[in-house]
Amino acid sequence: MNNFFTTSQIFSNATNTSQATVPVYNNAFSEFRTKFKNFKKSLPIDVKNDLDLNTRLLPIIYFIGRHTKYPLPFNNSDSISDCEKFSNYMQNIEIYQPGFFNELLELELAFKNITSKEENPLENIFINLLNDEEFDINGTIGILFSGTQCLEYLEDYKSKIINNTENEIIFITPNHLKNNNLTFDNIIIFGEQRHYIKQGIHENIHSLANAKNYYWIQYKTQYNPKQNDLDELTGSIYNITQSLYEIDKYYHVITTDLDINTDILDNYDEDMPPDIQASIASKSLINYDSHDTQIEKQLSEQECILVMFDNDKRVFLANEERVHFFSYYDKKNNMSEERKIKREFPIYIQQGDYYCQFEKDQGNDILSTYANIIMSENGYSPQLYRDSQAKWKNALISKAKEYTTIDSLVDELREKGCTVANSSNLKYWVKPNTLYLRDPINFRILLEIIGLEKESERIIMHMQVLNRHHNKAGKKITNEIEKQINNTSIEELENKTEPSIYINDINLTINFRMVTSINTNIQMINSKQIGQIMERY
Structure with a gap:
């Protein structure tokens, strides 16, 4: 028997209204979601805060966030695309995160499984709710979603929904x-509910909407449930005549004081993705292995490009690896040094034991100049x-x-x-070199x-035009570096007091120094295309 539940216990200011909570327990979705939550909870704090790992997990975060907000099939195009992106991110993951390779592989398989379903x-x-005679829904119906993307997502389903009433x-x-x-x-x-809590309307939906009856449809994740409890939840509409305590025992649902399971929220930030623009170099301390001993080093921050020479072919390598940090011996100054590398500049070529470190001229906007x-x-x-x-x-600054x-x-x-709005992204967006x-x-x-709706398409x-030309500029700069390095001997580079490469087209001098003895325990992660790597150089 499916019954209304008086909202006076839930919406304290509401009068003459009725409410029904319609929790949906879907085994595949709930298991996948719980698997992901448990994986994140199991990570050590340094791994949990790792920027690159969080970036690789974004497709799963977006998938779960999308399906907890909107009534979409698990195999919709955006979700399939997210699954493909995650599979691509998994390449070489055993090198970068060997300790969690099996868990990540299980996540990948589970992701592929759920996005193959049309459910x-x-x-x-x-x-079912519209057609249920018990509820007998009549009159105008407002269907509330937490985000504006719903209108785009639901276009394909609108006719099906409307035809049912x-x-x-x-x-x-x-x-x-x-x-x-x-x-x-x-x-x-x-x-x-948490999607509405963040928008500050969870306590007064009833007054803002001014409706007679309220129905809340959402997924519910059940932890360690008994089998008979699972059987009860498979019905189209859940019987909520039992006490709120019994419901809350398995679900984070609306209660008298509008609480929800904070453990889930604290450890599950699916629609608050990490700041993917931030740099690893913003952290002054990192852990890494040296001579098989775990030690903590404080590394100096330095924006630079590493260009590594190939001893035999002397050709530029557009390597798909990039460097977190390295240590080296500076032959000229007879000193050893540890240097942390910002993630944006992982280009390197090797010749024997020598490496060239190209340091960024802080006063020169290389990419924009060449792109122009x-x-x-x-x-x-x-x-x-x-x-x-x-x-x-x-316009964004004025709005702020x-x-x-x-x-x-x-x-x-x-x-x-x-x-994707957060304080770190806002600071990044207003930087002069950020395109979009x-x-x-x-x-x-x-x-x-920010008031540019009429000009948005332009x-x-x-x-997009600027981005294409920035990519072209990045490729041309790296080609020029390759060309000049191939025409210069190691001896010439060593004997220069101030080794440098000059790019005539943009009147640019790139300084560098010869270094040796790169740390054998270097950590590698995948990089983007060369033009994109140079995007913010």
């Missing part, structure tokens, strides 16, 4: 509730595109001045659908929020 439990529950259906987001005086006979809420030259040669007006680059940054704190601006951006947000959907949302197109 859409949230949608099925929704259809004769009632008027309106798709709404928290922003609609805050900015409009909306009245419905019924509100059906999709997604987990290439654009002019191709008939573009660089200034026009640079103006667009500056325009959206200035309207808020008392960065966090309040971040909250506003995330509330309106810019899910890597995710086009979030970039478009950001442009709309700005996005301009940034």
Whole structure:
């Protein structure tokens, strides 16, 4: 028997309203989600905070976040794409994270398994809810989702949903509730409560929506359940006539004081991805093995490119590896040194025991300068595109001045659908050399929020043009380095007081020094294409 539950215990300010919680237990999804949560909890703190590992886990984070928000089949195109990205990230993972290779392999197999399924439990529950005679839903229906992406995701399912009822259906987001005086006979809420908590409306959905009845449809992760409990949960709509305590025993659900299972939230940040723009070099201390002993070294921070010579062929190697850090012996100054390398510059070529370290000239924007030259040669007006680059940054800065704190601006951006907004990313976005947000959907949302909605398509197109020419510039610079190194002997390089390479096209001198004895315990991780590596050089 499926019954309403009076909301006076849940929505304390509500009157004459009814509420039904519709938890969906899907074995495959819940097991995958729990497997991922347990994997993250098992990691040592230094590994858990590792930027590259977190970047590799992003596809899983995005997948779980998407499916806890929206009624989508597990094999939708975005989810399949996420699975493919994770599989690509898994290449050479046994070298980088050998201690967790088996666990990561199990995650990969589980990810492939769930994204091969056409199941859409949230949608099925929704259809059952509309057709259930016990509930007898009549009148206008507002379907509430926590993010603006729902409108894009649900386009394929809208006709199916509407065909299952004769009632008027309106798709709404928290922003609609805050900015409009909306009245419905019924509100059906999709997604987990925490998505609404972050937007500050979980306690007053009832007053903002002004509806008679509320229905909340969400996945529920069950921990160590008994078999008979599992059987109870397989029904289309869960019987909630039992006490709230019994429900909360297995679920993080709405309770009298609107609490949820904080253990799950504290250890599961699926829709708050790590700041993928941050650099490993921002940490002053790292752990690494030296002579089979685990020691902690404080390393100096230095932006540089390593170019390693090939002793036989003397050719430039566009190696798909990059260096976290290295130690070397400086022959000229007769000294040993440990140096940490920022992740953006992992280009190296070797000749015997010698390595060239190319140090960045802090006052010279190499990539932008060369990209502008290439654009002019191709008939573009660089200034026009640079103006667009500056325009959206200035608009973001102006928007930020309207808020008392960065966090309040971040909250506003995330509330309106810019899910990658956080304080670190905001600081990165306003840097002069940043072109655009890597995710086009979030970039478009950001442009709309900062008042550039009418110009968004033009700005996005301009940034794509700049990005292409930055990649070309990066490749040309590395080719020029290769060319000049191949025409210079090691003896010449050693005997130079100030070894350097000069690139005539942009009047650029790159200084370097010869080093030896790179640490044999060097850590390697995959890099991007050379042009992308040089993107922020």
